[in-house]
Amino acid sequence: MKPFRRFGDNRVPGPERVRQAFLDVCRAGVLSTPFSKTEGAKAMPIPLTGSCRCGAVAFSVKSHTPHPYQLCYCTICRKTGGGGGYAINIMGVAASFDLRGGDNLRIYRAELPGDGEGCALQTSTAERHFCIHCGSALWISDPTWPDLVHPFASAIDTDLPVPPERVHMMLRYKASWVEPAIGPHDRCFDEYPEESIEDWHRRRGLWID
């Protein structure tokens, strides 16, 4: 039997550690190209609604980037919101976020290997919101990037567009039994993808103003 492997065991030391600390947010592209406040102010993204399974929590948010194309196989995503071996987050405009049933929420902040000596853990700044009654994973937000909110595609009730191709990320952390369904135009990454969520949409003409 293989020993239990804690998420992040394979990381390399040094500056890479800083990057690793944010693995759980799965917003690699967002990190490299933060959402533009200017664009957010003048554009008219589409409204999306979402909810948990039991209905105690519901929310709405506007998005320029509604294609659920980015599948994350990291341990946090697949444990907390991805029964099929991965989870998908889309990106919304935090200023447009509206919530009902906030009393029924809890926040999970994942522990990650720390930057200091020894094996101390640090708690991620990313806040994973879920319903305390039914357990549905709902969205991720992070005070470090207050302009953004990342709902799980699984929590969205609005019909989302079918992405013409997909990105499979954090494949080095996938469960052994998972065989990703790689489409002919899909792209695969051991860790982070190269494009931000915004760039992915823009370069394919799928960004919604």
Ligand SMILES: [Zn+2]
């Ligand atoms: Zn619920």
Ligand SMILES: [Zn+2]
């Ligand atoms: Zn992930």
